[in-house]
Amino acid sequence: MCGIWAVFGSDECVSSQCASAMKVAHRGPDAFRIENVNGFTNCCFGFHRLAIVDQLYGMQPLRIKKFPFLWFCYNGEIYNHRLLRDQFQFETQTEMDGEILLHLYDRFGIQKMASLLDGVFAFILLDTANRKVFLGRDTYGVRPLFKSVTDDGFLAVCSEAKGLTDLSHALDTPAKIVPFLPGHFEVFELKQNGKVQSVQMEQFHCCTKEPAHAIYDTVERLSTGFDMETVKTNIRTLFENAVRKRLMAQRRIGCLLSGGLDSSLVAATLVKLAKVEKLPYPLQTFSIGSEDSPDIIASRKVSFSLANVSPSEKQTKLTYKLNRNVSLHIFSFILPDRCHLCHLKF
């Protein structure tokens, strides 16, 4: 997660509005920043960071020397950022995956920028040189984004609706808070007083169409045909690639595991790829349920079987009593031969 928040054209002093930005502080434990926009005193960004890549230089709102007029705030991961950087020979200033959006926007404009991204994202991009604000969200809406626009052009945006509920503005009627449409981008013109006007709302991708970035993807070409073997091989290739591309994270990777088929397949593929990529830490799986519920029993079985040890071997157990009703169980395993079991009880 990360928490993003921004207001444009605030009638109230932004320093009092930005108390609302703190309502999404839980989304980013590593660092936060609140920054008003130089030259547009009624505009302000708030950002809470869970750093996934480039801990040192990836703080937001991101601004880089090459494009001093761009301000960028986003929540997400762009899996193909290195591929696009190399493909278009961009000179990036940081290793942060989101920086690629600034280069793509500058070279190709907003429509092509959004459609070249392979990832999960919700973004706010401000271009002070052209007086535009852009919002966008990934095809499936994996990353959340809410907006609120008043009739007189005060725009507020946040990862969660709660960051918008207490904002004050000049109109009598409260502004509606709506989820931003997945797979779309929106363009606003920005006036000198910071107020905006929506001028374009467009779908850049829908899930039934091949994404524009596919031509640059490194995933091996899929065979055509609908015979059983071809279909199975294609699913395997795509599935494995979906797990592989998520290994870009510089944070320790874990898996949410219910013990059912889907999450167990993800965990098994992750274990396989972790060996190939030589991840230097034990993988962890996280499950939630009451003590001895089917999910916990199943996920425990899967965890131990993936770790290739029997539950009775090399097992440690920690219990914290926090609450009577819910148990959160955390299993972790290291390959090839060490296994820990942590059991956190609420």
Ligand SMILES: NC(=O)CC[C@H](N)C(=O)O
């Ligand atoms: N949690 C996030 O949304 C992370 C944003 C960005 N990918 C980073 O690593 O900082």
